Structures are given as C-alpha cells and as structure tokens.
Amino acid sequence: DAKTTQPPSMDCAEGRAANLPCNHSTISGNEYVYWYRQIHSQGPQYIIHGLKNNETNEMASLIITEDRKSSTLILPHATLRDTAVYYCIVRASFGEAGNTPLVFGKGTRLSVIA
Amino acid sequence: NAGVTQTPKFRVLKTGQSMTLLCAQDMNHEYMYWYRQDPGMGLRLIHYSVGEGTTAKGEVPDGYNVSRLKKQNFLLGLESAAPSQTSVYFCASSSGQGSNEKLFFGSGTQLSVL
Numbered sequence: 001d002a003k004t005t006q007p008p009s010m011d012c013a014e015g016r017a018a019n020l021p022c023n024h025s026t027i028s029g030n031e032y033v034y035w036y037r038q039i040h041s042q043g044p045q046y047i048i049h050g051l052k053n054n055e056t057n058e059m060a061s062l063i064i065t066e067d068r069k070s071s072t073l074i075l076p077h078a079t080l081r082d083t084a085v086y087y088c089i090v091r092a093s094f095g096e097a098g099n100t101p102l103v104f105g106k107g108t109r110l111s112v113i114a
Numbered sequence: 115n116a117g118v119t120q121t122p123k124f125r126v127l128k129t130g131q132s133m134t135l136l137c138a139q140d141m142n143h144e145y146m147y148w149y150r151q152d153p154g155m156g157l158r159l160i161h162y163s164v165g166e167g168t169t170a171k172g173e174v175p176d177g178y179n180v181s182r183l184k185k186q187n188f189l190l191g192l193e194s195a196a197p198s199q200t201s202v203y204f205c206a207s208s209s210g211q212g213s214n215e216k217l218f219f220g221s222g223t224q225l226s227v228l
Contacts, residue, residue: 042222095170
C-alpha cells in the first residue's frame with residue numbers, strides 16, 4: 001500500500017517555480033519526509049528532507065503543513081534540466097522498528113517546458 | 115571516489131538461467147538496498163541489509179536471494195530467471211537510518227529475461 005500520494009505528471013514553464021505536492025496523511029509523528037528525483041534512467045538523487053519545519057537547500061525548498069499530512073517541494077526557478085520524476089517518500093510499514101527502509105511510490109513526472 | 119558501483123550494466127538471460135548482480139560501495143555505509151524498476155511502477159524494494167551478515171525482505175522479495183558477506187558488497191541472485199524479472203535493478207547504500215539518511219544509488223543494471 002502506497003503511503004504517499006502524488007499527481008502522476010505536471011508541467012512547468014522554464015524559469016517559473018515548480019510546486020510539487022505530496023499527500024502523506026498516515027505519517028507518524030517522528031517520521032521524516034524525503035524527496036528524491038530521477039532523471040531519465042539514472043539512479044535517483046537525493047533532494048531534501050524534513051520533519052516539521054520548512055527546509056531549504058541549494059536545490060529546493062520543502063514546505064510541510066502544520067498537521068504534517070502533506071508537503072510541497074518547490075523548485076524556485078525551474079530549468080530544462082529539472083525535467084525528471086520526483087518522488088516523495090517515507091519509511092515502509094514493514095521491517096524491524098528502527099530499521100524500516102524507504103519505499104518509493106510512482107512519483108510525479110515533471111516536464112519543464114521552454 | 116566511485117560511490118556505488120553495479121556490475122554488470124546489461125545482461126540478457128534465458129528463462130531458467132541463474133545470475134548474480136554485484137553492488138559495491140566504497141563509503142563504508144552500513145545499509146544497502148536492492149530495488150527494481152519497471153515502466154510506470156516507480157522503484158520497488160526487493161531486499162535490504164542493515165549491516166554485514168544481515169538481510170531482510172522488502173516489498174517484492176520472491177524469486178530473489180541476497181547476501182552481505184562483506185560490508186562493502188551486496189549481492190542479488192536470481193536462481194531461475196523468469197521473464198517477469200525483466201527490469202532495471204538499482205542498488206543503493208546509506209550510512210544509517212537516522213534523521214539524515216541519504217540514499218546513494220548506482221547507475222543501474224538492465225536485465226532482460228527471454
């Protein structure tokens with residue numbers, strides 16, 4: 001069962017902000033939300049993660065709602081190179097406590113258009 | 115600094131043949147993972163390991179076996195390959211499951227079973 005829900009695809013104009021939503025309504029109180037992206041058929045690449053507060057790094061910003069049931073990844077000035085599949089992921093519901101792995105859903109395919 | 119290296123990059127098997135995929139990491143990471151990716155399915159976790167000598171089942175473990183005899187290596191075996199195992203296989207590693215866990219991925223192995 002998927003623990004996160006993302007739209008299958010989105011378009012964004014080059015130079016504009018790309019806002020990618022994710023629903024994780026069953027997330028537990030101490031569980032982080034992670035974002036990765038996959039360009040073409042390469043291995044996924046880490047972007048950012050957060051728990052409660054909003055986070056920002058050189059790649060993106062992460063906005064987490066106060067109830068932590070959803071989050072939004074923001075690419076402030078999307079470029080053509082940001083065209084990729086973006087995954088919002090949390091820990092699996094199986095596995096030994098403290099050793100539960102990260103599981104990926106189907107992600108959102110972001111197309112940045114010139 | 116190689117990071118995560120997967121061998122081979124491509125392989126074609128006949129139904130019923132066996133093979134082993136090798137994943138090697140040079141970052142002294144404790145945790146290692148094997149995922150498979152099929153078109154439109156995102157990444158699905160096959161098996162994972164939280165340390166040398168340990169393995170655990172992921173979301174889709176059937177038909178695969180793994181071994182972690184050395185900390186730096188994680189082997190994925192197919193004892194009797196089936197066409198349903200045609201996929202792209204990704205290996206990943208991380209330093210541990212804490213607040214700052216980041217997965218580092220290999221470049222993938224394209225496996226075709228005829």
